Amino acid sequence: MTASQAPAGANEAMVLRHDEGPVAVLTLNRPAARNSLSRAMLAALQAALDGVAGDDAIRCVVIAAEGPAFSAGHDMKEITAHRSDADGGRAFFEATMADCAKAMQAVVSLPQPVIAAVEGIATAAGCQLAASCDLVVAAEAAKFCTPGVDIGLFCTTPGVALARAVPRKAAMEMLLLGEMIPAAEAQRMGLVNRVVPHGTALTEALALAQRVAARSxxxxxxxxxxxxxxxxxxxxxxxxxxxxxxxxxxxxxxxxxxxxxxxxxxxxxxxxx
Missing domain, CATH: 1.10.12 (Lyase 2-enoyl-coa Hydratase; Chain  A, domain 2)
Incomplete structure (x- = not known):
């Protein structure tokens, strides 16, 4: 596995890319932070997506993650650190939401179909990322959640992707209760396409991606x-x-x-x- 084709610098190793023929695998690589979507991580993901978008040899993309979590959402430590800014963090919060919205829309608008391979948790903006993908393959033990309501921060932006992936009432239940949704229930709701044995999400997502990539x-x-x-x-x-x-x-x-x-x-x- 090689580093993402993002510009060199602090972001370079946060998203890794390796190609399996016509399939590009983009791997979130911040396992110690549960692959939380800091602004640096979002920038690295955006750069990786931009690189794939212009690559005519790639016909399908898989988004996976290192470590036990797919993504725990926004980096709350980073968010909290900016509350001491002169404006209380407003400018940083606005920039973070804009970066996140841009990255999620890049997934949706990418010319190639995108498949999420989810092991572990996908919460808040991590759930948003999975919901933004065209297909989702989840391990049996994977769980999905929009828990912002539990900390006084309603998951409004994750709700944009969620509302486009599942029925309205299912989305509102997730947003209002903030409860963990097991992979099997997420499949029933329409958030997940396939549930597979633990540890095989990436393998199964790759197999599915190769089938997609065999098309025109x-x-x-x-x-x-x-x-x-x-x-x-x-x-x-x-x-x-x-x-x-x-x-x-x-x-x-x-x-x-x-x-x-x-x-x-x-x-x-x-x-x-």
Whole structure:
């Protein structure tokens, strides 16, 4: 495993990247701090995502973590340290929320599908990160939680991703109660796609990623972009937007190849364009 392709400096080792063919694995690497999302960690994650976005050889991404926790959310020690700032921490808090929102939106807007491999806990902004991914593979012992309400800090920004991943009432239950949700329950709610034995989340996520990556890159790129765009629209506008994407996809070389292969009963040979 090599360091992330982030700029050299203090952030470099906080997110590691290694590629398994067409799959990039980005690993949160702050295990002693339970992979909490400090501003430095968010910057490293953003840099890693930016590097992947421009890499045409990568067709799927897995986000994993070192240590027993996927991510415990924002770094509360860092937050607390800035309460002594002249403005009570307002500027730092605003910058932190902006950095976090940018990183989460980068996951959603990444051209490649993103799969979270969750072992241990994914709490608060850590749960937000998992919910922002396109798919989630969780170990049996993994747990998800938005516990801000327990410390007087409602998980409002994690709620943005959560509300887009699970039904509204399920999201509000998590946000209002702050209780740990076992992986099996998270799967029932729709937050998790697959629950696997302890210690195998990354292996299973990689296997799933390789299956996704075997498809046409142009279809994956257009499909992810189109799905996210239509999901925010009223029905008629959603169909219009999705139809436009379908036409663009039909005009791609890979669509012609795939349809031709289907009709000829042969395996398609993707050109990824």
């Amino acid at each position: 890159a142009v279809a994956l790129r257009l499909g992810k972009r189109g799905f996210n765009a239509q999901a925010a629209l009223p029905l008629a506008e959603a169909y219009a937007a999705a139809g436009t994407v379908m036409v663009e996809n039909l005009l791609a070389e890979d669509a012609a190849e795939g349809i031709g292969a289907f009709l000829a009963k042969r395996t398609p040979e993707w050109r990824h364009r």
